Amino acid sequence: MAQPNGFKDVASAVKSTASGWDFLMSNGVLPRYNQWTIESGSGFADQKHPPLQYFIEVQKAYTELRWKYKFDPPFPSTFSRSAYLLCCLQDFEYYHGTGVLSKKKQDEMLAAGLKSNDEA
Structure with a gap:
């Protein structure tokens, strides 16, 4: 505008x-x-x-x-101390990574009944 x-x-x-x-x-x-x-x-x-x-x-x-x-x-905002971060590194990790912020890991933790700040 x-x-x-x-x-x-x-x-x-x-x-x-x-x-x-x-x-x-x-x-x-x-x-x-x-x-x-x-x-x-x-x-x-x-x-x-x-x-x-x-x-x-x-x-x-x-x-x-x-x-x-x-x-x-995008991954839930609860994984950041900031309100709601979006950046290409976080996007890549979510869609393609295997760490705690990845969709794969989040799905595994959800299936196990864990939250992001619990021990995985």
Whole structure:
């Protein structure tokens, strides 16, 4: 929604972003969700922040598309001391790794009735 060339309204911005995600997910590609931030000293430093409604609607669209294309949700946020981290290393470990944060290990622990902070 950065001006002067960005979208002027939330609905158009969300529709465009979701359209790109839909194309990627329909072709088996899971795009990494990342939020735009305004950095001081950058060319966007004086931009207005997008309204809260934008962030709510774009996250809702991303989540609905993940459900539509049956992508597993990212690993539970309880594995991080931060609220909800997403990064490519964590994504790779979840989908392809064998450690405690991997989907394989989480499924094993769930089947055994263990939580992530229990001894595995």
